[in-house]
Amino acid sequence: MDITLTQLRYFTETAARLSMTGAAENLHTTQSAVSTAIAKLERRIGQSLFIRHHAKGLQLTPTGELFLMKARGILEQLEEAVETAQREQRTIRGRVRFACYRTLTPFLLPGILARLRNDYPALDVDVIETDAKGCIEALLQGRADLALMYDMGGIPESVTTLAVSSIRPYVALPLTHPLAGRAAVSLREMNGFPFILLDLPNTPELMNSIWKTANLQPEVTFRSADFETVRTFVANGHGYAILHQRPRHTLTYDGAEVATVEIIDDVPLLPVVLAALSTTRQTARAQAIIAAVQQQIATIPGMS
Helix, strand or coil, rough: CCCHHHHHHHHHHHHCCCCCHHHHHCCCHHHHHHHHHHHHHHHHHHCCCCEEEECCCEEHHHCCCCCCHHHHHHHHHHHHHHHHHHHCCCCCCCEEEEEEECCHHHHHHCCCHHHHHHHHEEEEEEEEEEEEHHHHHHHHHHCCCCEECCCCCCCCCCCEEEEEEEECCCCEEECCCCCCCCCEEHHHHHHEEEEEEEECHHHHHHHHHHHHHHHCCCCCEEEEECCCHHHHHHCCCCCEEEEECCCCCCEEECCCCEEEEEECCCCCCCCEEEEECCCCCCCHHHHHHHHHHHHHHCCCCCCC
């Protein structure tokens, strides 16, 4: 058949982004090259793969959706065949698209990438930093091969997960707080104090699941989507926060300090998982990522 691998790659990248311009940028080629390749592919198949909306971009046709599944499978099989040959030479090369939950990124990603660069210098990793919804969307749209994220529920059945850690929450307090010198506190002891919320998608529900264990509802006086902003507000006496990630020092950006106090209550742990499409084969590249994640997590205090 006169269908080329280039046409398949251009098609799957365009389907992932629903934009020929975006696909061209990521593939380091021109929009006209992508458009020409897809047009030839459609002529060979005899069916339109996309509906072109001038104002809203592209939309896959039913034929396009079916062909996308098959095309991805063909490219994955080819990549697996190449990796099998490469393993004989004890090397892994190619590209992995890796999505990472944004509050995990500063704690884990630099170390993960350093391990991969050292062990597999021919392996290229493209990183997408996003929230839980963005991780799932990147997997479903074919823009990511793997995602490192929290499991806060709502993961679709088409996505499979591998648990790599579970994190226990703690209370972050200003040093001037009367309970800051304690090793641990109960949630009921925090009742009535102002609460600062790390306000990312799904975190309000996560906080509610923690407070539900004590049948309490905190008074939110400030909220921010930035982890370090929350810590800085805590350190300056504006309230306390319940957090999961544990920096290795107590200083905040402005030089103030926070106290880390454990929670006595039987609060739910937050699972950290590696996620991928259930239909995706676990390639040697994916296995390299998984190993690097597990090795890096083992070095982080508070992650089991």
